[in-house]
Every structure is written in C-alpha cells, then in structure tokens.
Amino acid sequence: AQSVTQLDSQVPVFEEAPVELRCNYSSSVSVYLFWYVQYPNQGLQLLLKYLSGSTLVKGINGFEAEFNKSQTSFHLRKPSVHISDTAEYFCAVSGAAGNKLTFGGGTRVLVKP
C-alpha cells in the first residue's frame, strides 16, 4: 500500500518570498509522484511529475520539485511567489501496478501582499 503525507496543512507566505511545500510518501514498490494545484472553485491542474531520470523536476508557473529516494520525499519549491499562487496544493503518488492516485491531505498556500 502507498500513502502520502503533506506535513503542513497551511503555509502563509509574503509575496515575492520563496515557498517550500513538504511531501513524504511511503511505498514498497516504485512510485511515480505528482504535484497538483487547485485554485479556488476549480478542478486540479498538474504542476509537475516525477516518473524517472533527473531528480529535479521543473513544472509550470516557476515551480520545481526534488525527488529524494533515501528520504522518500518530493518537496515542491518556488523561489518567488505571487498573489495568484494562493491555492491548495496536493501531492499524489501512483505505483507501477496501476494508475490509481493516492493524494496527500493538501497544503493551503496563502500569499500575502
């Protein structure tokens, strides 16, 4: 079985400051990792994903994430946030056995002016 833990339920951050959202996973098999963003009253949009290869993954809107197998982590970062980054962020994992996504609890990012 696989599981995902997002360590912070809410992260307040000032505009133009950096932000890091933490995600840890547990799985007994190879995993594929995803970060999705959900803006208010909208569906989920893929930010980035790690399937294999380089452990540093770059996504849309200036986000990047680093896969760390030894620490079973996939933290999301952005060097400078904008007000428009205010949203809920979900880390998710799927396994080689199938495409069933397991989501973390979500992290709400609130960007303040």
Next chain:
Amino acid sequence: DTEVTQTPKHLVMGMTNKKSLKCEQHMGHRAMYWYKQKAKKPPELMFVYSYEKLSINESVPSRFSPECPNSSLLNLHLHALQPEDSALYLCASSQEVLARGTDTQYFGPGTRLTVL
C-alpha cells in the same frame, strides 16, 4: 487540447430528486474517473472506467450510478442522495488505466452539488 468539461457547474437537489452529472473529453483518453471532494479535503476516488467498462468501484453507495456511453462521455446518475453527499464532484481522464502508473490524470472543473 487537454480539456475535460463538466456540466452543470452547480446543482441543488432534494433527497427525492434524480439528476445526472456529465463529463466530456476529446483527448482520445480511454480511462475516465469520478472523484468526490469535500471541503478542505483531497479528492476521493469513486469510480474508474477503462475502455468504457467499469474497472474500479470504491465501494460507493448504489445511489450513485456511473455510466460511460462512449469513449468521450462519462455520466454520474444521482438518486435519493443524502445531505452528506454534498461535495464537489470531479471528473478526470487519462490515456490508460491500470496498465501503468505514469499517465497524467487531467481534471475537469467539477460540479458543486448541494443536497437539501
């Protein structure tokens, strides 16, 4: 085009009503999903269709009835719902399902359902 569309955007229904949610994609994806999302929670998988056949039912009550009329359309029929069924219902699609875990799921904007 990576768009999944859902109608209606909002739906209010009584506990005795029958209604349907509709989802459509034109990306040629062969896997389609229904999720339920309560406020401040992650999406919970309800159903998965693969090649128009139901492949996963996550023990969802029978008052929710999915239907996949063709490879582009997915419906969710609702009957005798309870107030606790009020939530955002999200549809998603991906190229394949169960074959590999690498396929990205593309989500629609959701239908916000309120059961009175």
